[in-house]
Amino acid sequence: xxxxxxxxxxxxxxxxxxxxxxxxxxxxxxxxxxxxxxxxxxxxxxxxxxxxxxxxxxxxxxxxxxxxxxxxxxxxxxxxxxxxxxxx
Numbered sequence: 001x002x003x004x005x006x007x008x009x010x011x012x013x014x015x016x017x018x019x020x021x022x023x024x025x026x027x028x029x030x031x032x033x034x035x036x037x038x039x040x041x042x043x044x045x046x047x048x049x050x051x052x053x054x055x056x057x058x059x060x061x062x063x064x065x066x067x068x069x070x071x072x073x074x075x076x077x078x079x080x081x082x083x084x085x086x087x088x
Contacts, residue, residue: 003017003018003029003033006033014029018030034070034074038075040059041070041071041079042075042082044059045083052067052078
């Protein structure tokens with residue numbers, strides 16, 4: 001979900017959501033949302049046997065390749081590489 005979608009769910013404007021998050025945690029709404037998504041993705045990678053595609057869909061990614069790119073850009077490695085680093 002995008003910041004706009006979260007703002008709509010909270011019945012506030014995207015700009016207001018961004019202002020509130022910046023005032024509270026000193027990062028943009030986009031950065032905060034991405035950080036929270038990555039934390040949940042890591043938890044699911046380590047503690048479930050779900051595939052990358054399943055985890056991506058659970059986290060609201062419609063395109064598995066977009067989720068794979070998101071993971072790689074945030075972790076510097078693929079989901080499988082990250083999972084394997086915890087199973088040793």
